[in-house]
Amino acid sequence: MNRFHHADDSTLMAHAAGALPEGLSLVLTAHLETCQRCRERVMDAEQLGGSMLSELVPDNVSVDSLDHIWDRIDKSECLEEENPPVGNVAGLPAVLAKYFPDGLDNVHWRMVAPGIRQSIINQVSSERGTVRLFSIAPGTTIPHHSHGGTELTLVLRGSYSDEIGRFGSGDLADLDDSVSHQPVADTSEPCICLIATDERLRFTGMFSRLFQPLVGL
Amino acid sequence: MIRLPPGRVRCQYPQHKSSRMNQLSVEKIIEFDDTEPSAEVLSGWLVAVGSHQDRQSFSRLFEFFAPRIKTYMQRLGADSALAEDLMQETMVKIWRKASTYDPARAVPSAWIFRIARNLRIDKIRRQKFYEVEYDQESSILPDERDSDPIGTSRMDAMHVTAHMKALPADQLAVIHLAYYEGLSHSEICTRLELPLGTVKSRLRLAFGKLREAMGAQS
Numbered sequence: 001m002n003r004f005h006h007a008d009d010s011t012l013m014a015h016a017a018g019a020l021p022e023g024l025s026l027v028l029t030a031h032l033e034t035c036q037r038c039r040e041r042v043m044d045a046e047q048l049g050g051s052m053l054s055e056l057v058p059d060n061v062s063v064d065s066l067d068h069i070w071d072r073i074d075k076s077e078c079l080e081e082e083n084p085p086v087g088n089v090a091g092l093p094a095v096l097a098k099y100f101p102d103g104l105d106n107v108h109w110r111m112v113a114p115g116i117r118q119s120i121i122n123q124v125s126s127e128r129g130t131v132r133l134f135s136i137a138p139g140t141t142i143p144h145h146s147h148g149g150t151e152l153t154l155v156l157r158g159s160y161s162d163e164i165g166r167f168g169s170g171d172l173a174d175l176d177d178s179v180s181h182q183p184v185a186d187t188s189e190p191c192i193c194l195i196a197t198d199e200r201l202r203f204t205g206m207f208s209r210l211f212q213p214l215v216g217l
Numbered sequence: 218m219i220r221l222p223p224g225r226v227r228c229q230y231p232q233h234k235s236s237r238m239n240q241l242s243v244e245k246i247i248e249f250d251d252t253e254p255s256a257e258v259l260s261g262w263l264v265a266v267g268s269h270q271d272r273q274s275f276s277r278l279f280e281f282f283a284p285r286i287k288t289y290m291q292r293l294g295a296d297s298a299l300a301e302d303l304m305q306e307t308m309v310k311i312w313r314k315a316s317t318y319d320p321a322r323a324v325p326s327a328w329i330f331r332i333a334r335n336l337r338i339d340k341i342r343r344q345k346f347y348e349v350e351y352d353q354e355s356s357i358l359p360d361e362r363d364s365d366p367i368g369t370s371r372m373d374a375m376h377v378t379a380h381m382k383a384l385p386a387d388q389l390a391v392i393h394l395a396y397y398e399g400l401s402h403s404e405i406c407t408r409l410e411l412p413l414g415t416v417k418s419r420l421r422l423a424f425g426k427l428r429e430a431m432g433a434q435s
Contacts, residue, residue, distance in 0.1 A: 019396075020401065048381070052330075069279065
């Protein structure tokens with residue numbers, strides 16, 4: 001496993017800074033759940049954030065700020081923390097459970113091309129890109145394309161291969177406009193992956209450009 | 218960044234649209250010691266709040282962090298009133314979550330930064346911040362957890378800052394845009410009129426140097 005199977009440091013930093021578009025951070029977090037290497041780097045980047053917070057020029061706070069805070073604390077003492085944990089869904093990272101509550105076997109798919117199905121997560125914004133789940137039938141190839149911005153791909157089931165390498169469950173591909181690739185599902189089961197972009201993809205070649213409106217990427 | 222000497226009173230309100238509220242509160246400014254307490258001291262306060270709801274320790278944390286959290290919120294797009302509100306909310310969350318703070322896993326400033334950042338994204342950007350929850354983290358890969366005692370081996374905020382200041386200006390600039398302005402990579406590209414690859418490589422280079430200085434193994 002090389003660095004291409006993990007998030008780029010610049011992506012991890014943006015996440016820690018709170019500057020990663022929502023869709024990319026969803027896919028990254030799903031990867032972080034099982035990746036110690038990337039989690040530690042996020043913590044380092046958060047330590048940088050802590051240092052930068054400490055370094056800020058203090059603003060004035062009025063004397064009654066602390067009193068207001070004590071009031072809020074005393075009033076909320078009996079309140080439970082918000083966000084009750086969502087139940088786990090087998091085979092899915094916890095952060096994805098609420099988007100696919102019935103698991104990967106019961107996704108509402110839409111066919112986009114022979115061998116390729118997708119399910120878009122509409123609730124999550126991602127600049128000019130999207131977040132979607134793809135299911136690629138064994139042997140099927142996604143036409144050759146490059147990326148206008150960043151594309152994060154997390155394999156959830158099966159695997160695929162492209163010019164960069166082979167990606168299996170839990171692996172993350174963090175690609176940008178410098179990379180052009182042609183992934184192919186390379187086992188006997190469909191490859192299911194979650195893909196977030198912050199820009200539209202750039203398909204290369206005549207067939208691929210015909211493919212673009214179909215996929216809507 | 219210009220910092221005032223410790224103990225100096227700052228009685229000038231920053232140049233906000235001066236509301237009546239601001240005018241009235243000009244004279245009621247708290248005087249704080251500006252010196253940054255060490256990570257051990259901060260950590261002790263946070264643990265005291267978590268273990269026995271120690272109000273004195275919380276007040277000390279407030280004195281150091283509240284004015285900085287307020288600046289953070291303003292730099293990231295909140296007006297003065299919202300920044301004050303979000304600062305108070307951050308402090309309330311610190312109080313409530315302090316019992317989950319584990320000094321072996323994070324330095325206090327990083328732990329507090331996470332809370333402020335998440336609130337900022339939730340309330341200013343109106344987005345969800347996805348993150349691996351702490352309790353979830355500890356349940357994953359337990360055999361790998363012992364390999365690197367995060368926090369204990371890492372340095373104080375001050376030391377990280379010292380190394381950060383040694384970075385080349387172009388690398389420092391992209392870090393500032395990400396952390397202090399919350400700009401995404403593509404927004405930084407637009408702001409600095411640079412290609413994506415350049416922005417990413419500057420961040421990567423800076424992070425590599427800082428992690429090395431922080432004693433991380435690559």
